Amino acid sequence: MRLEPRSAPAPALSIVYPALAILAAMVFAGILVALGGASPFSVFTLVLKGAAGSQFAIVETLTRATPLIFTGLAAAVAFRAKLWNIGAEAQLYIGAVMTVVLGTGLLPLPWPLLIPVLMIAAMLGGALTLMGPTLLKVRFGVDEVVTTLLLNFIVILFVSMLLEGPLKDPMGLGWPQSPKVVADAQLPRLIQGKRLHFGFLVALACALIVWFINTRTTHGYEMKAVGYNPNAARFAGMPVDLVMVKTAILSGGIAGLAGFSEVAGLKGNLTLDLSPGFGYAGIVVAMLALLHPLGVVVAAIFVAGVFVGADAMSRSAGVPSYIAQVMVAASLLCMVVAVMFTRFRLRWR
Amino acid sequence: MNETVLRIEGVTKRFGALTANDNISINLHRGEIVALLGENGAGKTTLMNILFGHYTADEGSIEVFGKALPPGEPHAAIAAGIGMVHQHFTLAENLSVLDNIMLGTEHLWRLSSDRAGGRRRIDQLAKSFGLGVAPDARVGDLSVGERQRVEILKALYRDARILILDEPTAVLTPQESISLFATLKQLTADGLSIIFISHKLNEVMAASDRIYVLRAGRVVAERQKTATSRQELAELMVGRPVPEPKAEPQAPGPVQVELVDVTAKGLDHVSLAIHGGEILGLAGVSGNGQSALADLLSGLLAPASGTVRLFGEAVHPWTPNRLSELGVGRIPEDRHATGLISGMSAMENAVTERYRDPPFSRASLIDWPAVTRFTERIIADYDVKCPSPRADVRTMSGGNMQKLILGRVLSSDPRFILACQPVRGLDVGAIAYVHAQLIAARKAGASILLISDDLDEILGLSDRVAVMYRGQISAPVARAAATVESIGLLMAGHGFAHGADAHAA
Numbered sequence: 001m002r003l004e005p006r007s008a009p010a011p012a013l014s015i016v017y018p019a020l021a022i023l024a025a026m027v028f029a030g031i032l033v034a035l036g037g038a039s040p041f042s043v044f045t046l047v048l049k050g051a052a053g054s055q056f057a058i059v060e061t062l063t064r065a066t067p068l069i070f071t072g073l074a075a076a077v078a079f080r081a082k083l084w085n086i087g088a089e090a091q092l093y094i095g096a097v098m099t100v101v102l103g104t105g106l107l108p109l110p111w112p113l114l115i116p117v118l119m120i121a122a123m124l125g126g127a128l129t130l131m132g133p134t135l136l137k138v139r140f141g142v143d144e145v146v147t148t149l150l151l152n153f154i155v156i157l158f159v160s161m162l163l164e165g166p167l168k169d170p171m172g173l174g175w176p177q178s179p180k181v182v183a184d185a186q187l188p189r190l191i192q193g194k195r196l197h198f199g200f201l202v203a204l205a206c207a208l209i210v211w212f213i214n215t216r217t218t219h220g221y222e223m224k225a226v227g228y229n230p231n232a233a234r235f236a237g238m239p240v241d242l243v244m245v246k247t248a249i250l251s252g253g254i255a256g257l258a259g260f261s262e263v264a265g266l267k268g269n270l271t272l273d274l275s276p277g278f279g280y281a282g283i284v285v286a287m288l289a290l291l292h293p294l295g296v297v298v299a300a301i302f303v304a305g306v307f308v309g310a311d312a313m314s315r316s317a318g319v320p321s322y323i324a325q326v327m328v329a330a331s332l333l334c335m336v337v338a339v340m341f342t343r344f345r346l347r348w349r
Numbered sequence: 350m351n352e353t354v355l356r357i358e359g360v361t362k363r364f365g366a367l368t369a370n371d372n373i374s375i376n377l378h379r380g381e382i383v384a385l386l387g388e389n390g391a392g393k394t395t396l397m398n399i400l401f402g403h404y405t406a407d408e409g410s411i412e413v414f415g416k417a418l419p420p421g422e423p424h425a426a427i428a429a430g431i432g433m434v435h436q437h438f439t440l441a442e443n444l445s446v447l448d449n450i451m452l453g454t455e456h457l458w459r460l461s462s463d464r465a466g467g468r469r470r471i472d473q474l475a476k477s478f479g480l481g482v483a484p485d486a487r488v489g490d491l492s493v494g495e496r497q498r499v500e501i502l503k504a505l506y507r508d509a510r511i512l513i514l515d516e517p518t519a520v521l522t523p524q525e526s527i528s529l530f531a532t533l534k535q536l537t538a539d540g541l542s543i544i545f546i547s548h549k550l551n552e553v554m555a556a557s558d559r560i561y562v563l564r565a566g567r568v569v570a571e572r573q574k575t576a577t578s579r580q581e582l583a584e585l586m587v588g589r590p591v592p593e594p595k596a597e598p599q600a601p602g603p604v605q606v607e608l609v610d611v612t613a614k615g616l617d618h619v620s621l622a623i624h625g626g627e628i629l630g631l632a633g634v635s636g637n638g639q640s641a642l643a644d645l646l647s648g649l650l651a652p653a654s655g656t657v658r659l660f661g662e663a664v665h666p667w668t669p670n671r672l673s674e675l676g677v678g679r680i681p682e683d684r685h686a687t688g689l690i691s692g693m694s695a696m697e698n699a700v701t702e703r704y705r706d707p708p709f710s711r712a713s714l715i716d717w718p719a720v721t722r723f724t725e726r727i728i729a730d731y732d733v734k735c736p737s738p739r740a741d742v743r744t745m746s747g748g749n750m751q752k753l754i755l756g757r758v759l760s761s762d763p764r765f766i767l768a769c770q771p772v773r774g775l776d777v778g779a780i781a782y783v784h785a786q787l788i789a790a791r792k793a794g795a796s797i798l799l800i801s802d803d804l805d806e807i808l809g810l811s812d813r814v815a816v817m818y819r820g821q822i823s824a825p826v827a828r829a830a831a832t833v834e835s836i837g838l839l840m841a842g843h844g845f846a847h848g849a850d851a852h853a854a
Contacts, residue, residue: 218704218713225701228692235647235679235687236701237670 003344013342018290021334022302028334029327038319047324050312051305057312059196063266065297065304066196067092067275069203070258071282072289072296073210074126078251080214080291081223082230083137083244085130087148088255089279090155094129095122095256097159099263100167100178100270103185111184118185119202119260126256127249129155134248138241152279160272167270178270187265199261203297206254210293213250223247255279284328288335303328352379354542355431355511360409362395369395370406371566377511382533382543384553386586387563388776389746393546396563397513401426401433413511432504436516438496442489446482447471450503467506474505478535494525501532512536513544518552530556548586548776550579551805562586587778594785596810597792601627604661605796606646606765611655615641617820618655623765623796628787629825630811631800632836638820639800640682643769646798647679648672660764673702678763680754682770682800684747688754691743695735696724698742699757727756732782748779755786766790766797772806784810804836818845 030040051061071088078085085091098121107114133147162168163176171179187198214220222243225233234240262274285303289295310324355377362370370392377383387393398404400411402423411418413429440449451467471484480498488496497517504512514533518526533543533556547553553560554574562570562585570585583591602625611619615638623629633639644650645657648669657664659675673679681687689698700709700720708719724738733752735745742750751771758766768787772780787810791797801807807814813825816839823839838844 216714216717218710218715221697221704221715225690225693225697229686229690232687232690232701235649235669235681237648237668237673238701239670 003340003346014290017338017342018288018335021338022331024334025327025330028330029323032326033319033323036319038317043313043317043319043323046313046317047306047309049309051309056194057308059191059194061301061305061308062200063195063197064308065300066200066203066265067258067262067278068281068285068300068304069200069207069297070254070261071278072285072300073203073206073282073293074251074255074258075283075286076289076291076293076296077210077223077254078130078247079286080227081243081247082227083134083247083251084145085133085148085248085251085255086145086283087130087133087151087155087279088251088258088282089275089277090148090152091126091129091252091255092259092262092275092279093155093159094125095259096263096270096274097162097167097259098122098125098256099185099260100181103181103264104179105182109184114182114184115187115264118264119257122256122260123253124256126254126259127252129256130248130252131245134244138244156272159270163270163272169269176272180268181264185264186268187261195266197261197265199265202257202261206257207293207297210250210254214293219243219246255282258282281328284332287332290335290339302331353377354379354414355544356412357396357400358410358412360396360399360406360411362399362404362406368566370399373409373563373566373568375561375568377542377544379542380537380540381559382537382545382557384545384547384557384560385563386547386550386553386560386582388548388586388778389748391563391586392566393563394515395566397433397515397546400431400513427507427509430508430510431513432507432509432511433513434497434500434504434515434517438500440488440496440499443487445485445487446491446499446502447484449488449499450484450506454507470506471502474502477539478505479532492525494528497525497529498532501536510540511542511544513546515546516548517545518547518549526552550582550586550777553582554579564588583777587776591777591781592785593809594781594788596628596788596812599626599792601625601812602794602796605659606798607656607658609656609658611645611652611657613641613645613650613653615820616645616652619820619822620655621815621822621825623798625764625796626791626794627812628791628797628799628810630807630814630828631798631817631822632804632807632814632840633802633817634840635802637817639769639817641820642817642822643682643767643800646672646677646767647681648677670702673761676762676764678758678761678766678795680751680758680766680768680771682773684750684754689742689750692741694739695728695733695742695745695753696720696738698753699724699727699738702757703761723760727753727760730760731756731786748775748782751775751779751783755783759786759790762793763790764795766795767800768797769800770802771799772801772803804833808833808836816840818842821845 026044030044033040033043050057052058071092074088074091075085099118102121103114103118107117109117129151130148133144133151136142136147137144160176163178167178169177169179190196190198190200222238225238226240226243230240258278263270267274281303285296285299288299306327307324310321313319314321353376357373357375360370360373361368373396385393395404399406402421402425405421413431418429419425447464447468450471451462455462468484475481480502482495482498482502488499491499517529537543545557558574560572560574560577560582561568562582564586604622605625606623608619608621619642631639641650645652648667648671651667659677664671664675685691690701700723704710704715709716721738727733728735728738731752733756734749742753771787772783775783787797799807799810808828808831811828813827814831814836815825816823816836818839823844
């Protein structure tokens with residue numbers, strides 16, 4: 001038994017194999033559910049209902065998917081150039097801090113000006129957060145996996161300090177939370193009275209823009225070349241270090257937008273539970289999407305649906321909602337295998 | 350002498366529609382060196398995999414020392430006394446020579462290893478075959494030639510009576526190859542029999558007694574070394590007459606590339622001038638600064654002192670990008686590591702140096718249809734065999750990769766071509782093609798610096814020849830005045846400022 005590379009990956013396979021991967025993950029999770037004493041079919045039906053069974057469920061899933069699209073794109077952009085940005089969580093929080101600092105009355109601007117300013121500020125904040133590790137990598141060869149990962153903890157402690165100090169809401173009854181952003185800084189809801197907000201459309205636009213950059217621009221081409229073989233890229237005359245820096249600006253900027261979107265679109269203020277690990281979940285989303293920016297949208301909605309659906313299911317079926325994490329993790333592992341099979345075929349000798 | 354130690358009878362192996370081995374019969378006598386000569390894909394490796402039980406033949410049988418070899422059992426061949434030296438060595442770099450050789454020869458349940466006994470045997474083997482290697486040296490510290498000796502010792506330690514060498518000189522310098530051939534002769538004098546797999550005509554002629562030529566899975570000819578010639582073997586191997594490209598004499602043009610007293614990491618006060626319409630061959634034992642010079646002229650390494658003038662001008666900044674813009678075409682030494690980006694398609698690779706310029710991009714937007722048309726033209730003009738411009742270069746053969754690089758370089762009409770090991774690892778047909786293209790570029794007036802480990806290639810193509818030794822370059826001599834002996838002396842350091850001490854040692 002051995003693996004042979006396929007000469008050209010068939011486009012049909014790159015749809016069929018990921019679908020099979022999700023199916024295999026469901027079977028695996030189903031076995032666990034059965035071991036837990038519940039019926040897999042009724043549990044999956046409940047998960048599906050909870051994720052997409054009603055208007056409320058769909059809106060909830062898309063709301064949950066919004067930050068995952070941003071963080072998923074941040075990871076996908078960086079990983080394509082082999083810049084291992086594990087720090088989307090930190091970049092998200094810095095983006096949120098920028099939004100709160102400038103959006104709580106400091107800038108007396110009407111919304112058509114204030115919102116673009118806040119978006120740019122959040123992107124700059126996220127990009128600068130990633131710039132330190134990137135420059136250390138480019139200049140001194142410091143492993144960015146370590147620096148971006150550890151920066152997450154530093155930034156979260158920094159945010160905690162801000163929320164206990166300069167950013168603390170004087171009307172917050174002592175809770176570590178910032179004041180609410182002004183009305184002009186808030187993103188409109190997409191549906192009256194529902195949680196889904198304009199940030200979702202911004203996320204979709206981001207995915208389209210990244211797709212365009214990847215496939216049509218010289219920068220997207222450089223990122224791909226540097227990701228596959230930096231030595232050959234340097235030999236060909238590509239500015240490898242500059243490409244890394246540009247990639248970091250794009251990736252960190254998108255992650256910063258996630259923080260802006262959560263604060264300005266959903267929560268209104270900054271708390272320490274703004275992100276329940278969206279930055280890390282974005283890595284899973286990016287991998288599930290095989291780093292394709294439009295795939296990121298699909299993968300983010302899938303992951304969000306599994307989590308939202310599992311929450312609803314656990315309330316009625318008594319199976320712990322941790323099954324959601326098993327399903328997402330199993331999907332990721334199956335996807336890795338499926339990817340291998342789209343690029344290689346198995347040969348029995 | 351006439352005892353047949355290995356008999357392969359009518360072996361056939363099919364992979365789907367492809368017949369990799371078609372009714373192959375080969376025999377090997379005691380004390381004989383037999384060469385299996387064939388291009389890449391002729392079926393040499395499949396045959397060896399069958400011999401070692403990695404594949405099972407569909408038809409045919411194998412006999413070793415008169416006994417049938419059971420098919421599909423990897424240990425049977427080793428137990429029968431066959432040892433294999435692979436092209437890519439199978440040594441653990443962080444272990445000593447002794448450990449590497451003894452590894453796997455003792456029972457797992459032994460409480461201690463008989464290292465003293467092992468050392469004695471290795472010493473004795475090394476002495477009787479002239480395979481001197483320090484048993485306690487770490488393999489990672491050894492040169493490539495020494496590692497190969499360890500591989501051979503490893504096979505001998507396991508009592509191999511038949512030795513199979515797969516492309517043994519692919520990684521060796523000419524000097525190391527010569528010493529390998531001497532070792533092989535000594536082994537056969539002791540009664541060992543050797544199969545030597547290769548696609549290089551010179552070494553097959555130099556090392557073997559008898560030659561089997563494989564083509565497309567069949568044995569197309571069997572020749573005694575004394576009864577054949579390079580030219581005949583080349584034709585048999587490729588299946589058609591192979592023209593040996595010859596450069597017509599022509600008057601050199603003005604100096605295009607000029608290095609005056611240049612130093613850099615690995616380069617010691619180098620001066621060199623290359624004229625238009627001239628191929629300057631640079632010989633030398635590998636590791637004497639050739640890669641530093643190649644890096645310098647590729648733009649990867651900036652000169653620390655001295656002056657470099659390209660086409661009469663000083664160049665600033667000294668970057669790969671600037672050099673390509675000025676008309677420097679670069680064929681890198683390692684097409685996998687620096688020449689192409691595997692994982693990307695042929696078309697993406699075709700424009701790695703020119704994607705910023707029209708017609709391939711405007712205002713940072715890439716015009717993919719223009720890139721596709723350009724790649725299709727390279728594929729057609731330079732005879733690149735690949736299914737489409739979208740095919741991943743990783744699925745292409747070495748020869749086709751090199752043709753793609755050649756197309757990328759030559760299609761921009763470079764005024765100076767840096768060709769580093771341009772035919773390393775290619776088969777005869779592709780070598781002739783690459784050489785013919787270089788000669789055509791020379792005829793069109795380009796200056797070419799040919800850096801190669803292969804002295805035959807240098808003497809065959811160059812107008813002038815220089816030698817590199819310890820970061821210095823000798824004064825070039827005209828091809829007519831250069832002989833293998835005189836170049837060989839320069840390669841050993843004679844005639845260089847600091848060359849005398851190397852000779853004394």
